[in-house]
Amino acid sequence: MPLKHILGADHVVITVRDLDASAAQWKRLGFTVSPRGTHSPQMGSGNYTIMFGDDYLELLGILAETDQNKPTRDFLAKREGIERTAFTTDDAAAGAAELKSQGLEPLGPVHFGRPVELPGGGTGEARFNVFRWPLVEAPGGMRIFACQHLTRETVWIPELQKHANGATRIARVEILSADPKAAAAHLSRLIDEPVSAEADGIYRVPSGGKRADFLFYDQAVLAKRYPEAVRQGATSESAVAIVLGTDDLAKAKAVPGAVAHGDAASIPAEAANGVIISFIAG
Structure with missing residues (x-):
């Protein structure tokens, strides 16, 4: 409950x-x-x-x-x-x-x-x-x-x-773990929200309502999700990335140093105090 x-x-x-x-x-x-x-x-x-x-x-x-x-x-x-x-x-x-x-x-x-x-x-x-x-x-x-x-x-x-990069909300907080299934289950128990298993060994825990979700995965998944240039300066454990919704992805792509990949644009961790900041539309 x-x-x-x-x-x-x-x-x-x-x-x-x-x-x-x-x-x-x-x-x-x-x-x-x-x-x-x-x-x-x-x-x-x-x-x-x-x-x-x-x-x-x-x-x-x-x-x-x-x-x-x-x-x-x-x-x-x-x-x-x-x-x-x-x-x-x-x-x-x-x-x-x-x-x-x-x-x-x-x-x-x-x-x-x-x-x-x-x-x-x-x-x-x-x-x-x-x-x-x-x-x-x-x-x-x-x-x-x-x-x-x-x-x-x-x-x-x-x-x-109001932000020049168009950011409007926190969509996800992404967390590295050697055992993402167990880490997700741990958070689930603490906040009484369900865990769902997704493709590629990713586990998702909602935070409640329409607020941000938490994603748990390992280093191999991180390497698939973000280019090497984006991962530079990132932690090797614990919370590694914040995904933000933007009202205009072009604004985020125009941020100095941003790397466009797939349907996202990301700021390398070394430019944001060790945190990967990724922007998605919406």
């Missing part, structure tokens, strides 16, 4: 070592990037967001060491890239209680916020309640958590949702 308070993928966290330089690079890739945000002191982190219609990408960096960000610091000691994916929750406390009823011990809920520069001047605040699945529960090496947005109007700002 699906979790009542988990409503599908909300955003993907791309953890980076140089936050401002990374934001500048993603702007060059055709994304509209929000002004820099600084989270509440206990979080010790800052971010830039890349907003779409219902979901978004988050570039996250560490500003000060805290207990809350130790997992992120441990991740960055190894590499940059997709550290975790958030699910939307309509009630973080109730969502955490659902996990407990399944025998899992959630971390949180934790409340925090960040100031937001508003279009036309002035400052607002974005506020959130979040909880995490246990750190050891990381399907395919990707951690997951849930985010309750208390102030959507200061996050989904219309001016931030």
Whole structure:
């Protein structure tokens, strides 16, 4: 039975070592990037967001060491890239209680916020309640958590949702695993969504509703899906690619360094903090 308070993928966290330089690079890739945000002191982190219609990408960096960000610091000691994916929750406390009823011990809920520069001047605040699945529960090496947005109007700002590359949504998050079947089953168990086996050893888990799907596969499948030039700089394990829908594939093909292949255009991982960014029509 699906979790009542988990409503599908909300955003993907791309953890980076140089936050401002990374934001500048993603702007060059055709994304509209929000002004820099600084989270509440206990979080010790800052971010830039890349907003779409219902979901978004988050570039996250560490500003000060805290207990809350130790997992992120441990991740960055190894590499940059997709550290975790958030699910939307309509009630973080109730969502955490659902996990407990399944025998899992959630971390949180934790409340925090960040100031937001508003279009036309002035400052607002974005506020959130979040909880995490246990750190050891990381399907395919990707951690997951849930985010309750208390102030959507200061996050989904219309001016931030228009991108030169045409990006409109997250279609898929793709995860490398030596045992993709087991990794997919792991995520399925954690979020109570079904696994479907596809051709070529790919396993798909929906995140819920019309939000992004998760695809699990191995290195051989990765090599078939993306040209070698696109795979340069990619991780050899865990979440490796984000597939975005675009309203005009020609816009994505025009991004500097983009590689056209099949019905997609992809940005090499070495140009996007270790993450393959692929665009498809729609």
